[in-house]
Amino acid sequence: MVNAVKTPLQLNRTVAVWMRIGLIFVGLAAIGMAPDGKIRFENIVVPSGISFVLDNSATPQKHQIETMIAGVAVFDYNNDGLPDIYFVNGAALPALDKSNPRFYNRLYRNNGNETFTDVTDSAGLRGAGYGMGVAAADYDNDGYEDVFVAGLNRNQLFHNNGDGTFTDVTVKAGLEGVHPTLGKTWSISAGWFDYDNDGYLDLIVVNYVRWSPEHEPECFVGKVRGYCSPAGFEGEPSMLFHNNGDGTFTDVSEKSGIGKHIGKGMGVAFADYDGDGFTDVFVSNDTFRNFLFHNNGDGTFSEVAILAGVAYNEDGKSIAGMGADFRDIDNDGRPDIFVVGMIGDTFPLFRNRGRYFEDITRTSGVAKATVGLTAWGAGAFDFDNDGNKDLFAACASILDNSEEIDHLPSKLPNQLLRNLGNGTFADVSADAGAGFLAPAAHRGAAFGDLNNDGRMDIVVTNLNGKPEILMNRSQNANHWLTVRLVGTKSNRDGLGARIKVSPSTGPVQYNHATASVGYGGSSDRRVHFGLGTAARVDKLEIAWPSGIRQTITDVNANQILTVREK
Amino acid sequence: MPVWILLLWLALAQNSLDSPDATLQAARTYIAQGNFVQAAEILDRALDANTDAGSEPYLMLSECRLRLDQKEKALEAVERGVKRYPTSGPLLKAAGVLILQDHSDSQRAGELLERATKAMPQDPGAHYAYGLWALFNHREEIAIAAERRALALSSAGDPIQVQAWTFIGVAEDALKRPQRAETAFRTALAANRKLPNPNPGAAIEFVMFLTRQSRQGEAQKLVDEILKFAPDFGPAHLERARYLSAQGDLEPALAEGKIALDQAGSDPKSLRAAHAFLAKTCFALGRMDEATIHQSWIESH
Numbered sequence: 001m002v003n004a005v006k007t008p009l010q011l012n013r014t015v016a017v018w019m020r021i022g023l024i025f026v027g028l029a030a031i032g033m034a035p036d037g038k039i040r041f042e043n044i045v046v047p048s049g050i051s052f053v054l055d056n057s058a059t060p061q062k063h064q065i066e067t068m069i070a071g072v073a074v075f076d077y078n079n080d081g082l083p084d085i086y087f088v089n090g091a092a093l094p095a096l097d098k099s100n101p102r103f104y105n106r107l108y109r110n111n112g113n114e115t116f117t118d119v120t121d122s123a124g125l126r127g128a129g130y131g132m133g134v135a136a137a138d139y140d141n142d143g144y145e146d147v148f149v150a151g152l153n154r155n156q157l158f159h160n161n162g163d164g165t166f167t168d169v170t171v172k173a174g175l176e177g178v179h180p181t182l183g184k185t186w187s188i189s190a191g192w193f194d195y196d197n198d199g200y201l202d203l204i205v206v207n208y209v210r211w212s213p214e215h216e217p218e219c220f221v222g223k224v225r226g227y228c229s230p231a232g233f234e235g236e237p238s239m240l241f242h243n244n245g246d247g248t249f250t251d252v253s254e255k256s257g258i259g260k261h262i263g264k265g266m267g268v269a270f271a272d273y274d275g276d277g278f279t280d281v282f283v284s285n286d287t288f289r290n291f292l293f294h295n296n297g298d299g300t301f302s303e304v305a306i307l308a309g310v311a312y313n314e315d316g317k318s319i320a321g322m323g324a325d326f327r328d329i330d331n332d333g334r335p336d337i338f339v340v341g342m343i344g345d346t347f348p349l350f351r352n353r354g355r356y357f358e359d360i361t362r363t364s365g366v367a368k369a370t371v372g373l374t375a376w377g378a379g380a381f382d383f384d385n386d387g388n389k390d391l392f393a394a395c396a397s398i399l400d401n402s403e404e405i406d407h408l409p410s411k412l413p414n415q416l417l418r419n420l421g422n423g424t425f426a427d428v429s430a431d432a433g434a435g436f437l438a439p440a441a442h443r444g445a446a447f448g449d450l451n452n453d454g455r456m457d458i459v460v461t462n463l464n465g466k467p468e469i470l471m472n473r474s475q476n477a478n479h480w481l482t483v484r485l486v487g488t489k490s491n492r493d494g495l496g497a498r499i500k501v502s503p504s505t506g507p508v509q510y511n512h513a514t515a516s517v518g519y520g521g522s523s524d525r526r527v528h529f530g531l532g533t534a535a536r537v538d539k540l541e542i543a544w545p546s547g548i549r550q551t552i553t554d555v556n557a558n559q560i561l562t563v564r565e566k
Numbered sequence: 567m568p569v570w571i572l573l574l575w576l577a578l579a580q581n582s583l584d585s586p587d588a589t590l591q592a593a594r595t596y597i598a599q600g601n602f603v604q605a606a607e608i609l610d611r612a613l614d615a616n617t618d619a620g621s622e623p624y625l626m627l628s629e630c631r632l633r634l635d636q637k638e639k640a641l642e643a644v645e646r647g648v649k650r651y652p653t654s655g656p657l658l659k660a661a662g663v664l665i666l667q668d669h670s671d672s673q674r675a676g677e678l679l680e681r682a683t684k685a686m687p688q689d690p691g692a693h694y695a696y697g698l699w700a701l702f703n704h705r706e707e708i709a710i711a712a713e714r715r716a717l718a719l720s721s722a723g724d725p726i727q728v729q730a731w732t733f734i735g736v737a738e739d740a741l742k743r744p745q746r747a748e749t750a751f752r753t754a755l756a757a758n759r760k761l762p763n764p765n766p767g768a769a770i771e772f773v774m775f776l777t778r779q780s781r782q783g784e785a786q787k788l789v790d791e792i793l794k795f796a797p798d799f800g801p802a803h804l805e806r807a808r809y810l811s812a813q814g815d816l817e818p819a820l821a822e823g824k825i826a827l828d829q830a831g832s833d834p835k836s837l838r839a840a841h842a843f844l845a846k847t848c849f850a851l852g853r854m855d856e857a858t859i860h861q862s863w864i865e866s867h
Contacts, residue, residue: 221673222673304849306842306845306846306861306864306865307845307846307849307857307861308846308849309842309845309846309849309850311842311864312842312864314808314839314842314843315835315838315839315842316835316838316839316840316841316842316843316864317835317838343704353814353850355849355850356846356849356850357846358811358812359808360812362774362777362778363777363780363782363812364780365778365779365780367778368739368742368744368778368779371740372704372740406671406703406704407703407704407705408704423780424780
C-alpha cells in the first residue's frame, strides 16, 4: 500500500508545481492572456508594420467631409488564406488631390505572422480623390476579390488581376458614381450582394448629402467653429447597379425603387430577414429615418422600415445612424439589426420577429451601455466563441473639438458588449485590454480572423492616427468553425448564403455570408461560428442564393472549412 | 405638455410680483380679469417710457405674453429685463427657463440659470432649473449638485422634490451608478406616493430605468401602479403596449397603443412614439390599411 502522506520533499515539489502554474497564470494575466473567459484584444499595430495614418487634410474651415472618413476592408486579395487589409484615405483639400503619398489608400499584405507588408504601389491601389468607404468582393467570379472604393464625387472599381495587381475598371464598368440627375454624389458606403440571385454580385452605393466646399455653410457654436449638422444639407438617394455578368453594370436605382428614397446614407448591411430567399438591404441614415429595402424578388424593393419598426428609435425619432450590422444575435434563425449612432441616441438593437422587429435596445441593456456614446463602425460577432454574437462599436465624437463645443471628449474608447445569451448584453469593454480601451478618433471597423486562430479580430481606423489592429487574445476553451464558401451556381463568394449549424452540444446557430458590416467597411467574407463546448458540428446546412441546399454532417470544430456549392 | 415643463412653470411661479407702482396695479387688475392683451399693452408702454421701472414689470409682461401664447415676445420681455437688471434673479431664472423649454442644449440658458442660482442662492426653483439644464447638457455631476441644493431648499411635500430626486436618478444612471440611481428613483417614488396628485411623469422615469436594467417585471408593476393613479397617462400605456408586444401579445398591445395615442394630446413626441408603435404593430398583425395611416402620419410630421 502506498503511503499517501506526502514527505516534506514531495510537499515542496507539489507547492513548487502549483507555484509555477500560479506564476504562469499571473504572468499571463499581466499580458492579458489569462484563461479567464474574458474577451481580450491586443493592439498590434506597432509590431505589425502597419504605418498607415488616416489623413483627412484637416482645415480650419471644418469641411464636412473631414470628419466622415473612412472605412477599411479585411479581405484576402491574393488567395493565400490570410486576410489582408485595405485602408481608404482622404486627399488634400480643397483640391481633393491624392498625389501626396500621405493620402494614398493602402493595401497591406498579411505575412502570416501578425506582420503586414505595404503592397499598395505594386498592387496599384493608391486610389484617387477623397475616399470614404470600401467594399471587397469577387464581382466577376474569377476567384479573386475585387475592390470598390466609395468617395466624394467619384467612386472607383479595381479589378483584381489575380497576380497581386489591380486595374481601375471604373469607367468600363459604369460605376463612376454619377447620378443621372444629381450628378456627382458623395458616397459613403457600398456593398456587394446578389439581389436577383443570378450568380453575379450587384452593388449598392450609399450616398450621403449634397455637399460642395463652395456651398458649405459656416457652422459655429458660440464663437467656435465646428462641423455642420447633416440636418442642414439635402440628402441623396442610394444607387443600385445590376451586374451584367460581362464586367459592366446597369444603373437600376429607379427601376428597383431604391433610388426613389432620399436619405442621408451611412451604413449598409444585408440579410434575408424574412426568409424568402432574397437578400434585403438595411441602410442607416444620419439624422433621417433608416431604410429597410425589402427585396420583392422581382428586381424591385419596397421600403418598409417604418412598418417593420426599424426606421426610428422606439420614440419614433430619427437617430444619427452610422454603422450597422444585420445578423442573428439570438440564434432564432432571423437576422436582427444593430445600429450605432450619436450620444443620446443609444445604439438601437432591433430583434427580428419574422416580418417586423422589436426594439430591444432598452430591455437588452444596450441602451444603458451606449447612451453616452457616439460610434461609427459596428459589428455583431462572437468574439469569445461561446455561441452568442457580441456587439462591437468603434466610438468617437463627430466633432474633433467637442471638448470646446460641448465639453465632451472627442476621442473615445471602443465598446464591447458581451451577449449573455438571454437577450441581454453586458458592457465588458473595461476588461478587453489596454489597447482596446485607448481613446481615439475611431471611425470605420472591419472584422475578420487575421491569424486564422478561430477568434475574430478587428481593424479600426483612427482619424489622423494609426489604425488599431485588435488581435483577439481571449483565452478560453471554446471551439469554433469558420466556413469559407465557394459558389458555383451562386456568386463565387457565396454572399447571401445562409448557414445553420447544429453543434454536437449547445443550441443551433445561424449566420450568413456578408462582407458589408459597419461604417464604410468590408469584412472577412468567411462565416464564423463560436461553438462553445462543442468539439464537433453534427450538421451544417447551407442555403445558397441559387436555391441549392447543401448539408454536411460530422464536421470537426476548430477549422476553416471550405465548402464548394454543389 | 411634458411634465418637466409644468414643473418649470411651477419654479417660475415662485417669483414675487409685489410692487406699489400704479401701472403694475393696473396690469394686475387686467391679469386678474384674464385680460392679458390689455395688461401686456400697458406694461409694454410703461417699459418703453421707463426702462428703469424695476424687474417686476418685465416679469409680468413676460407672463402676459405667455398667456397669450406669444413665447418669443415673452422671452424678449425678460431678455430686455436682464439687459437692464443683469443681477435680477427672477429675470435671469425666467429667461433661462424660457430658453431651456425650446432649446435644451442652449448655452445661453445654462449661463442665465447659473447666474440665477448665484443671484438667488436660496431659491429652490433656480437650482432645480439649472440642474435640469445641466442634465440635458451631459453635465450630470453639476445636475446632481444643483438638484440636491433644490432639495435642501424646498420643503417636504413640495412637488419639486419628486422631480429633483427623479433628475438625480436620471443623472446617476447616466453616470453609470445604478445603485445611486435606484436609491434616488425610490426616494422620488416614495415622495410621489405621498402627493395628493402623484406625478406620473416622474414615476415613468423609474420605469425606464428599470427596463434599462432589464427588470421588465418590476417595471410593469410600476406601470400598473401609475395607471391606477393616472389612468389616462399615455406614456404608461405605451410602455405597457411595448411590453405586451415583446411578449408576442399583439392584439392587447395594439389596444394599449391606441390608448397611448388617444392620450398623447398635442404633444408631438408622444404622438410620434405612439404612431411609430402602431404602424409596426398593425403591420405585424397584417392590418395594412391601419398601418399605412400611422405610417403616413409619421411621414407627414
